[in-house]
Amino acid sequence: MSSEALYVVLVVLVGLERLAEVAVSRRNAAWAFERGGVESGRGHFPVMVVLHVGLLVGCVVEVLVADRPFVPALGWTMLALVLASQVVRWWCIASLGRQWNTRVIVVPGLPLVRSGPYRFLPHPNYLVVVIEGAALPLVHGAWVTAVVFSVANAALLTVRIRAEERALTAAVAA
Template identity: 45%
Template sequence: MLLFVLLYLWVIFQRCFELWVARKNEAWMKAKGGVEHGSEHYPWMVVLHTAFLLSLLFEAYLNDFALFTGWPILLILFLGAQGLRAWTLTSLGRFWNLKVITLPGETIIQKGPYRWLKHPNYLVVMAEILLLPLMFQAYVTAVVFTIVNACMLFFIRIPIEERALEVYDRVEPREK
């Protein structure tokens, strides 16, 4: 149970930190003329992530916080995803946000994990939503929220981002 509490609190702390950073970045971008895109879906993403955390807590509790036999491997993958999250946030700097906001006149960032992946933060989120429940045998949570999150990302969020980024005809030079 201790591992569950530590990881659960870590994820909650991380989400709160991300909200704080995102609000600062949003204010900075909007002060410079930033434009928000597809804001209608954002509350649904908040609901999805909140429901995921509650479902994870409930199902893990029902399973007495029992660990999956291969939990060390899942933990290593989870920690690797956290490293990718940090790299993603630092690569985007002030342009990182929970909302889709573009800043006219800027270039598309192509450094860090963005050299190889278009949406690395979504890979992190998908990994978390799958790995955490599996680690604690919360299989219903893993299946349901992996599917719901994938639908949200692939049918709503990523298309909104792609349309928002179409206005950019310039990309930052790739790192060597």
């Protein structure tokens, strides 16, 4: 099997992982709304979805159309980062439990989670997204996708983190 085919399989697997996240997120959103959860930052959510789908599509299209090579030293290192990102992402999800969501939904009265990776960073999942957004394309040399996603994601995360911080601060103050 060619390196391109193996890379497409990797990107598809990451896409399937994202679908698993969506399922968890929907279940957690229903749980949160049943307990009075309040959603914030709805405006940026569709942009986030398009950006993340664009990452997956861009990875495949750039590698196949631009004939990007697999460079072993870079590719294997980036694959290790992609795999580590998945581990940390699910550590974040497990640590937040029912409070984890792809959307910004805060249930008033619940304490902030300060366990797991949240002991070390306020937003570890966003660090994972940053690392994975650069690493996944670079597994097979899709450097344009890595740059475009990283720049767009930096702008999105600026909006997203501000919205989340405002929502958490309001919930804690209430």
